Amino acid sequence: MADMRTPAAVTVSPEAIDFVRFCYRRRRVGWPELYDEMCAVASRGLYHGWGLAELSEHGIGFSLFETPALARVAADVAREESDRRPAATIPIPVATH
Numbered sequence: 001m002a003d004m005r006t007p008a009a010v011t012v013s014p015e016a017i018d019f020v021r022f023c024y025r026r027r028r029v030g031w032p033e034l035y036d037e038m039c040a041v042a043s044r045g046l047y048h049g050w051g052l053a054e055l056s057e058h059g060i061g062f063s064l065f066e067t068p069a070l071a072r073v074a075a076d077v078a079r080e081e082s083d084r085r086p087a088a089t090i091p092i093p094v095a096t097h
Contacts, residue, residue: 011059012058012059013059016058016059016060016073019041019050020060020070020073021077022047023037023038024074024081026041035062038062042062
């Protein structure tokens with residue numbers, strides 16, 4: 001009998017990861033706000049015209065049972081994106097007396 005507490009492994013295509021990255025770049029927010037953004041993008045077909053059916057074909061699902069896997073992909077993408085961004089530098093004024 002399968003352990004229902006552990007989500008099954010889901011194969012996510014590179015295109016699906018690009019979808020999550022697209023959504024993350026639109027709104028650099030964490031989970032669950034990123035989930036809301038992905039739902040909005042999917043419902044409007046803003047990523048290559050893809051809706052729920054096309055995203056499902058690439059391993060992106062929005063159901064209650066699919067959200068743990070989607071959250072892991074979103075966390076991975078957010079981590080990669082933050083690693084790519086240069087650290088913000090804050091200029092420190094220098095006194096000229």
